[in-house]
Amino acid sequence: MDEMKSPREAARxxxxxxxxxxxxxxxxxxxxxxxxxxxxxxxxTVASLIALGSTDELPAHLRRALDNGVTKTELSALxxxxxxxxxxxxxxxxxxxxxxxxxxx
Numbered sequence: 001m002d003e004m005k006s007p008r009e010a011a012r013x014x015x016x017x018x019x020x021x022x023x024x025x026x027x028x029x030x031x032x033x034x035x036x037x038x039x040x041x042x043x044x045t046v047a048s049l050i051a052l053g054s055t056d057e058l059p060a061h062l063r064r065a066l067d068n069g070v071t072k073t074e075l076s077a078l079x080x081x082x083x084x085x086x087x088x089x090x091x092x093x094x095x096x097x098x099x100x101x102x103x104x105x
Contacts, residue, residue, distance in 0.1 A: 006057075006060040007056045007057050007060065008022050008023075008060075037068075038068040038069075039068045039069040039070060041068070042061065042064060042065035042068045042070050043065065043070055043074070043075075043078055045061050045064075045065075046058070046061050046062060046065055046070075046075065046078060047078060047082055049061055050079065050082055050086060050090055050091070050094040051082065051085075051086040051090065053090060053093075055093060055094075055097060058094065058097050058098075058101075059097060059100075059101040062075065062097070062098055062101050062102055063101060063102070066102065072098075072102055072103075072105045073105055075098060075102070076095075076098070076105055079091050079094045079095050079098060082094070
């Protein structure tokens with residue numbers, strides 16, 4: 001899969017209805033809900049993806065986290081913290097992906 005293309009975009013040709021469900025309500029309603037900022041939503045989403053082992057989705061959400069104001073240092077700390085809750089293999093994999101996508105801290 002094209003590393004710059006999100007899994008959602010890669011899936012669109014095969015499952016356009018699934019992509020539409022992600023775009024609405026998830027992106028246009030949930031992510032835009034002012035009760036929780038995008039900056040706060042990003043670490044929750046990244047942590048959830050790491051815990052679930054959803055590594056295909058992780059690169060796009062790591063980049064989105066930076067766009068939403070989360071720093072590389074904060075993402076590094078989040079991954080380290082998660083090691084004790086979701087397991088070291090998941091954290092090591094996430095760290096490898098983060099380095100590949102975002103570069104060093």
